[in-house]
Amino acid sequence: MELRDNDETHKYMLMRGRYSYLRDILYDRMTKIIGSPNNISHSSICAEAEKFGPYYTEGYWGYRQYDVLKAHYILLWGADPLAANRQVSYYSKVWGDVVGKATIAIVEPRLSASAGKADEWLPIIPGQDGALAVAIAHILLVQGLWYRPFVGDFTDGVNRFVPGKTVDESGFEEIYTHGVVRWWNLELKDKTAEWAADITGLPAEQIQRVAEGYGNAAPHAISWVGGGPCMQVRGGYSSMACHALNGLVGAADNVGGTLVSNKEYTGKFPAPDEFMDEIAKKGKKHEKIDQRGRLHLPAIKSGKPGSGVVTNNAADGILNEDPYDIKVAIGYMNNFSFSAPQPERWERALSKIPFLVHITTNASEFSWFSDIVLPDTHHMFEKWGYVKSIGNGYRHVTLMQPIVKNVWDYKIDETEIPWLIAEKLAQKGFDNLLRHFQTYQDPETGKAPADEKEFALYALKLVTQNLWDPSQYKGGDKFSGWEEFSKIGVWNSDPYPFRKRWGNMKTKTGMFEFYSETLKAALQSHAANHGVTVNEVMKATNYLARGETAFIPHYEEPFTLGDEKEYPFVHVDHKSRLNREGRSANCTWYYDFKDLDPGEELWADVAKINPIDARKLGIESGDRIKITSPTGSLICTAKHWEGVRPGTVAKCFGQGHWAYGRLASEEFGKKPRGGNNNDIIPAQYEALSGSSAYYGVTRIKIVKI
Numbered sequence: 001m002e003l004r005d006n007d008e009t010h011k012y013m014l015m016r017g018r019y020s021y022l023r024d025i026l027y028d029r030m031t032k033i034i035g036s037p038n039n040i041s042h043s044s045i046c047a048e049a050e051k052f053g054p055y056y057t058e059g060y061w062g063y064r065q066y067d068v069l070k071a072h073y074i075l076l077w078g079a080d081p082l083a084a085n086r087q088v089s090y091y092s093k094v095w096g097d098v099v100g101k102a103t104i105a106i107v108e109p110r111l112s113a114s115a116g117k118a119d120e121w122l123p124i125i126p127g128q129d130g131a132l133a134v135a136i137a138h139i140l141l142v143q144g145l146w147y148r149p150f151v152g153d154f155t156d157g158v159n160r161f162v163p164g165k166t167v168d169e170s171g172f173e174e175i176y177t178h179g180v181v182r183w184w185n186l187e188l189k190d191k192t193a194e195w196a197a198d199i200t201g202l203p204a205e206q207i208q209r210v211a212e213g214y215g216n217a218a219p220h221a222i223s224w225v226g227g228g229p230c231m232q233v234r235g236g237y238s239s240m241a242c243h244a245l246n247g248l249v250g251a252a253d254n255v256g257g258t259l260v261s262n263k264e265y266t267g268k269f270p271a272p273d274e275f276m277d278e279i280a281k282k283g284k285k286h287e288k289i290d291q292r293g294r295l296h297l298p299a300i301k302s303g304k305p306g307s308g309v310v311t312n313n314a315a316d317g318i319l320n321e322d323p324y325d326i327k328v329a330i331g332y333m334n335n336f337s338f339s340a341p342q343p344e345r346w347e348r349a350l351s352k353i354p355f356l357v358h359i360t361t362n363a364s365e366f367s368w369f370s371d372i373v374l375p376d377t378h379h380m381f382e383k384w385g386y387v388k389s390i391g392n393g394y395r396h397v398t399l400m401q402p403i404v405k406n407v408w409d410y411k412i413d414e415t416e417i418p419w420l421i422a423e424k425l426a427q428k429g430f431d432n433l434l435r436h437f438q439t440y441q442d443p444e445t446g447k448a449p450a451d452e453k454e455f456a457l458y459a460l461k462l463v464t465q466n467l468w469d470p471s472q473y474k475g476g477d478k479f480s481g482w483e484e485f486s487k488i489g490v491w492n493s494d495p496y497p498f499r500k501r502w503g504n505m506k507t508k509t510g511m512f513e514f515y516s517e518t519l520k521a522a523l524q525s526h527a528a529n530h531g532v533t534v535n536e537v538m539k540a541t542n543y544l545a546r547g548e549t550a551f552i553p554h555y556e557e558p559f560t561l562g563d564e565k566e567y568p569f570v571h572v573d574h575k576s577r578l579n580r581e582g583r584s585a586n587c588t589w590y591y592d593f594k595d596l597d598p599g600e601e602l603w604a605d606v607a608k609i610n611p612i613d614a615r616k617l618g619i620e621s622g623d624r625i626k627i628t629s630p631t632g633s634l635i636c637t638a639k640h641w642e643g644v645r646p647g648t649v650a651k652c653f654g655q656g657h658w659a660y661g662r663l664a665s666e667e668f669g670k671k672p673r674g675g676n677n678n679d680i681i682p683a684q685y686e687a688l689s690g691s692s693a694y695y696g697v698t699r700i701k702i703v704k705i
């Protein structure tokens with residue numbers, strides 16, 4: 001109310017971490033009606049750069065699913081479907097069959113769970129994936145292994161893709177793709193296996209063998225792009241290069257290939273506009289606290305400059321009061337002062353906010369800085385909500401329902417808490433939010449919600465109505481009504497409509513773009529916003545490409561902090577199969593089963609060092625070590641392990657909580673158990689998508705303590 005009285009509603013901020021799809025009540029509607037532009041999600045500390053390649057080649061900003069049971073070749077890039085990436089449960093279930101049916105090759109600096117079961121492990125030097133991807137593309141074209149029914153062919157059928165030679169564009173007739181010859185001329189023609197061998201640290205024969213195996217399996221040949229090659233300072237173009245292989249072999253949208261999401265029919269909440277008064281409208285017009293859209297932070301989600309979040313940069317926005325100070329903030333199911341690189345900046349930023357609230361199930365590093373902690377229901381057992389998943393050619397919309405009784409007095413984060421806040425605001429003279437929420441009527445009875453419990457249920461019924469109300473039926477599973485839907489708990493879509501998007505992709509040309517007119521338009525629009533050229537955008541975002549290269553998938557030398565002499569190793573960050581993002585560390589099973597991650601030890605937090613390197617440093621397995629990067633340090637245990645290439649050190653993300661319950665921290669509030677990787681990862685960005693860079697981004701040194 002004070003912010004409203006002072007025309008400062010933009011100084012309110014909402015931060016969200018993991019969520020259900022009732023999120024927009026708290027995240028979007030409440031923030032808008034209060035009058036702030038500052039709803040900051042965790043998306044860009046998660047995987048936005050992974051979506052960049054698929055969007056700027058085939059017009060799809062989202063997670064893909066893979067038709068693994070029909071694939072003949074699966075090429076994985078920093079994706080570990082048995083442990084992380086999506087959906088671990090489904091892929092773990094079928095992987096035994098997949099291993100028997102398809103050749104699996106995995107590009108990974110570390111011997112991951114999936115690498116342990118693969119036919120080929122390509123232990124690449126971190127950050128060099130783009131080089132391997134363009135070399136594979138080169139080989140596919142030179143060997144004539146592209147999929148002609150998708151890409152097309154030379155008009156006379158003679159393959160003119162000869163190493164080192166440019167090709168006349170007019171002699172090639174494309175069918176469902178755009179710019180294959182231009183891509184060859186601008187980037188691929190010299191990118192031989194031998195060229196890539198030097199850069200990637202992989203044998204040329206292996207590169208050749210993998211490329212040919214992959215090409216021979218066309219179109220049932222998946223190129224599966226995980227976060228590894230993409231969540232890097234120059235990862236946007238690696239994301240494109242790795243994903244573009246799906247276009248060359250006709251695997252995009254095809255049987256045994258890479259697929260987008262099936263359609264689902266959940267609806268939207270009522271629009272907030274008529275409940276936004278003049279104060280709110282004015283407040284919402286301010287620049288966002290994460291500074292997205294500035295020259296060096298294009299964050300061009302789905303083709304629109306400044307539309308993607310730059311989660312981790314919000315800390316700097318708050319600290320530097322740039323564009324302004326934040327006075328009131330709520331965070332829910334997030335823990336940015338642990339989970340974001342260089343979290344010490346978040347500690348200072350959160351300390352600066354005069355009134356900070358955390359909605360959480362348990363005290364965490366974020367709660368530590370909060371003035372009020374609002375205890376939340378557990379999302380799996382005590383909350384109304386729904387989530388969406390894909391993975392096997394179907395879409396599933398799954399209900400979350402309260403199935404146990406609350407033990408204490410706590411409320412649902414995304415529905416009950418905003419309702420209760422709305423009631424209090426109404427009592428204090430601002431009833432717009434409550435009046436808005438009262439429009440979320442029960443679709444069965446038409447009744448407006450009278451309290452927070454009814455609101456939570458009606459909101460869910462309202463947005464899922466198309467799935468359960470037979471009179472609104474649009475496709476997929478059919479139910480007789482809410483009662484049956486809530487009893488069964490999940491709606492399944494129709495099967496995947498293969499090849500429906502061929503020629504109809506959401507790119508500028510409708511085609512799979514090897515020369516991305518879509519990225520060109522987006523970069524030109526960002527450049528125009530700032531009155532500069534695209535080359536200046538490239539420079540400001542730390543990319544090396546100039547001219548036309550900015551619009552094609554291409555190789556960029558990795559951007560890694562730290563002088564090689566002082567910091568001899570490159571850090572390899574990775575997730576555990578047991579990680580629920582940053583949330584597992586207070587569970588005994590996390591430590592009891594930790595050794596199911598290759599190279600890990602029970603009840604320990606180990607840095608995995610190649611024995612060749614460890615011996616040179618006089619470090620034995622079990623020694624306590626301090627790892628230091630140019631931006632911070634952590635303490636953990638050393639482990640000799642051949643599953644990392646010399647010159648790299650792999651350490652799993654997840655431990656190092658200093659305020660997260662009696663198990664996760666050795667001494668709550670004082671001493672962490674293990675080390676938090678983010679303490680050594682610098683706050684750097686893949687700026688075109690706004691993503692935080694986790695991989696290939698920092699060099700480290702190790703000393704025995």
Ligand code: MGD
Binds near residue numbers: 042380678
């Ligand atoms: P978490 O760290 O999982 O989420 O980062 P965040 O979005 O910040 O923290 C969520 C917090 O929510 C918990 O700490 C707990 O306090 C609270 N909580 C737990 N359960 C519930 C619940 O049911 N309801 C509510 N309201 N609160 C709950 C996640 C982010 O971390 C992601 S998505 C990824 S992919 C990144 N992974 C990653 C990595 O691989 N390496 C490194 N170094 N850092 C990473 N950070 C990123």
